[in-house]
Each structure stands twice: as structure tokens, then as C-alpha cells.
Amino acid sequence: MTADWNWFFSTLSQSTAAIVGIIGAFIIAKIFANQATFTEKNNRMKSLTVEAEKILDKIGTINFDWYNKHINAAAYADCSRKIRAVVEEDPAIITDENLLSIFTEAKFSIFTEKKTILENLRKEVEFVCQTNIDKRLQKEARERARKEAESGKLVGHAAINALIGSMPDFSSLSAPRTVLNIPDFSTPWPALHEERDRITQCHLEAKHHARIVAEFLESARGNPESPPQITWSLLLVGLIFIFGVIYPLTFMPATSAPEFSITNLWAAFLSVKGALLSLLVIAFTYVFYMFTRTNIKMKYAEDQLNKLHKLSQVDEYCEYFKFLPRSVE
Structure with a gap:
């Protein structure tokens, strides 16, 4: 009985393609979810900065x-x-x-x-x-x-x-x-009491906003929307696709036991079959590259994070707030 290598390569390619499809779909869905969260947090960073500027403008009116x-x-x-x-x-x-x-x-x-x-x-x-x-x-x-x-x-x-x-x-x-x-x-005691009330109000607003900013920074610490595990998973899936799906197809149809040599591999890729497989590799490589690049770029700007870090400290809103006792804050 002669072994039919076509069954082996066909089964290997189909099984690997199914695995690549399942894992790839899960990873891509995760990237899309992270991208939506990343965009939302970026907009949140801008709104926190604008709100802080509003508080700073209000503090600036205090003499x-x-x-x-x-x-x-x-x-x-x-x-x-x-x-x-x-x-x-x-x-x-x-x-x-x-x-x-x-x-x-x-x-x-x-x-x-x-x-x-x-x-x-x-x-x-x-x-x-x-x-x-x-x-x-x-x-x-x-x-x-x-x-x-x-x-x-x-x-x-x-x-x-x-x-x-x-x-x-x-x-x-x-x-x-x-x-x-x-x-x-x-x-002018009445005016002084009124000014003191304004100072207290501004301090409480700055204190509350500093807490919100600190909470946001905790959620953005370490760029959680761009985990390196996803990048490595995409690279691994890409390699599995090339060596588990495309490479076995280069030996089909197999009339005898395949011989693993550079000459045979080069001849296969120079054929019409090889050209089609090469186009498939290029297309999937581009897709993997696009999603890998998207995952890597979902990192928050350092200058924005540093600015928010300052806004998470109440004393940064006004130099006079340092005189207020911590128990009041």
C-alpha cells in the first residue's frame, strides 16, 4: 500500500488554517475592543485637561x-x-x-x-x-x-x-x-469672608478633580490597551499560517514522498501555484502587519500622562494650596 501524501498535506493545511482562523479572529476582535477603549480614554484625557484648565481659570480670579x-x-x-x-x-x-x-x-x-x-x-x-x-x-x-x-x-x-x-x-x-x-x-471683613469661601470652593473642586485624574491614571498605567502578548501572538499566528498552511500546499499534488530541498521549494514558488501562494502570503502578511502596528501604536503620549500626573496633585493647581492642612483635603 502506497502512502498518499496529498491527504496528509491537505489535512495539515486545513487543520492549521482552522486554528489560525479561530485564534486570529479572537485576537483581531480583542484589538478592535482595545482600540475603542483606547479612543475613549484619549478623549477622556482631553476632557480632563479642559476641566482642569477651567478650574485653573477660576483659581486665577482669586487675589x-x-x-x-x-x-x-x-x-x-x-x-x-x-x-x-x-x-x-x-x-x-x-x-x-x-x-x-x-x-x-x-x-x-x-x-x-x-x-x-x-x-x-x-x-x-x-x-x-x-x-x-x-x-x-x-x-x-x-x-x-x-x-x-x-x-x-x-x-x-x-x-x-x-x-x-x-x-x-x-x-x-x-x-x-x-x-x-x-x-x-x-x-473689609465681609469681602474677606467671601474671598475665603471662594478659595475653599476652588480647593474642593481641585481636590475632587485631582482624585478623578488619579483614578484615570491608574486605569492607563502600563498602556493596558497595547499588551505585548497580542503582538507576539500575532507574529506566532503569522508564522503558523506560513509554515502550517502555505508551506504544505507547495508539495501538492504529491506523487511520491516529498524531498525537502531548496531547489524543489524554489521551483514550486516559481510555478503558477507558487505565485498564487505568494500572493496569499503577501496579503495575509499585510493584514497581520496592520493589526500588529495598530496594537503597538495604542500607547498614551508621555507628555499627556505627565501633564495629568501633575493634575493629580492638588498643590499643582495653586501654590497657595500647600498651606492648607492635609486633614482639610
């Missing part, structure tokens, strides 16, 4: 400098009164703990550096002490001049100048001098 100026002016005035009521000529009377307590009670704007305010308050303590020393020395000098004028040691213009200089100093009745930034204006 933090104006808010800090008025809030801190009232707080500095309160601190100055407390400092003058405590210190005399020794700045060591107010320790760092006392100064921190005065700072806390004054309710400065939270959008101001704490270290800078404490340094200004310490300068105020030293200034008040030096002012008190200067006042004491001036008072003692006037008292000596008055006694000398009354005792007759000074005569003429010197006595008159001494008597004039010994008159009470009314400069203390005017507004006390200070090194703090205390402008002469009334504090």
Missing part, C-alpha cells in the same frame, strides 16, 4: 495677595498690642513659646509662611524694647536738664531750651511706631 494683606494687617495689629503690653526693655521676656502663642491667637492668613511671620514678630519685640529704652533715656535727660535749669546752673538760652525740653512728651499719644506691616485702613 491671594489682597486677602493676605488685609488678614495679616489685622493680625499684626493685634500682635503689636499684645507685645507692647508685655515687654518693657528686655526682649527675653517673650520666649519662642510665648511668641508662638501670640502668633496662634492672632489668626494670620494660612496662606503665609509661618517662619516669616515669626521672624517679623521677633523683630517687633526687639524694636519695642529698644523704643522703651530710648524713651527712658530721653526722659532721664529731660529730667536732668529741668533740675539743672531750676538750680541755676543753666542761664539764658540754655535754661530756656532746658525748660522747653523738659516738657512732657506727647508723642506717645499718637499711634505707636512699629516695624510690622500695618497699613492704615479698615479691614
Whole structure:
């Protein structure tokens, strides 16, 4: 009994073609599904960026400098009164703990550096002490001049100048001098409260949007729509198609046991049968290449991901948000 190699090559080609068709259809369907998800996420990235720009525009309307100026002016005035009521000529009377307590009670704007305010308050303590020393020395000098004028040691213009200089100093009745930034204006509390509400609202919107962006970034991490497994699967299916479907057909019809040689393979491809099989290989290779390229290209732009990564941090929306306590966020 002579073996019929045509049955073998025909069965091999048909079985392999069925396997290639099933696996290829599954992979292509997966690529189409991933492509739809990828397009949706790309559009989502654009909408998240536009929404962030809207929030940034709203934050840009807030005048933090104006808010800090008025809030801190009232707080500095309160601190100055407390400092003058405590210190005399020794700045060591107010320790760092006392100064921190005065700072806390004054309710400065939270959008101001704490270290800078404490340094200004310490300068105020030293200034008040030096002012008190200067006042004491001036008072003692006037008292000596008055006694000398009354005792007759000074005569003429010197006595008159001494008597004039010994008159009470009314400069203390005017507004006390200070090194703090205390402008002469009334504090617009209603407008400040309204501005604070706007800041809180913008911060909450930025916080909520940052959470949404962070959640989206988690879903886009690692480019899940472009897994390398699909690329390798497509390449493997392409090789199976060529060596499991096309290559066996080159030996048909087989009148005897095939001989695997380059000469026979080259002669087969130069025939009409070989030309048709070559066209089939080219067509399927192009299809596999197209879907492989589509799968590889479904990766998110790095600049867009970096931009969204910044938008997932609340402090990136406004530099003043860093002063807000984390418990509020």
C-alpha cells in the first residue's frame, strides 16, 4: 500500500488554517475592543485637561495677595498690642513659646509662611524694647536738664531750651511706631469672608478633580490597551499560517514522498501555484502587519500622562494650596 501524501498535506493545511482562523479572529476582535477603549480614554484625557484648565481659570480670579494683606494687617495689629503690653526693655521676656502663642491667637492668613511671620514678630519685640529704652533715656535727660535749669546752673538760652525740653512728651499719644506691616485702613471683613469661601470652593473642586485624574491614571498605567502578548501572538499566528498552511500546499499534488530541498521549494514558488501562494502570503502578511502596528501604536503620549500626573496633585493647581492642612483635603 502506497502512502498518499496529498491527504496528509491537505489535512495539515486545513487543520492549521482552522486554528489560525479561530485564534486570529479572537485576537483581531480583542484589538478592535482595545482600540475603542483606547479612543475613549484619549478623549477622556482631553476632557480632563479642559476641566482642569477651567478650574485653573477660576483659581486665577482669586487675589491671594489682597486677602493676605488685609488678614495679616489685622493680625499684626493685634500682635503689636499684645507685645507692647508685655515687654518693657528686655526682649527675653517673650520666649519662642510665648511668641508662638501670640502668633496662634492672632489668626494670620494660612496662606503665609509661618517662619516669616515669626521672624517679623521677633523683630517687633526687639524694636519695642529698644523704643522703651530710648524713651527712658530721653526722659532721664529731660529730667536732668529741668533740675539743672531750676538750680541755676543753666542761664539764658540754655535754661530756656532746658525748660522747653523738659516738657512732657506727647508723642506717645499718637499711634505707636512699629516695624510690622500695618497699613492704615479698615479691614473689609465681609469681602474677606467671601474671598475665603471662594478659595475653599476652588480647593474642593481641585481636590475632587485631582482624585478623578488619579483614578484615570491608574486605569492607563502600563498602556493596558497595547499588551505585548497580542503582538507576539500575532507574529506566532503569522508564522503558523506560513509554515502550517502555505508551506504544505507547495508539495501538492504529491506523487511520491516529498524531498525537502531548496531547489524543489524554489521551483514550486516559481510555478503558477507558487505565485498564487505568494500572493496569499503577501496579503495575509499585510493584514497581520496592520493589526500588529495598530496594537503597538495604542500607547498614551508621555507628555499627556505627565501633564495629568501633575493634575493629580492638588498643590499643582495653586501654590497657595500647600498651606492648607492635609486633614482639610
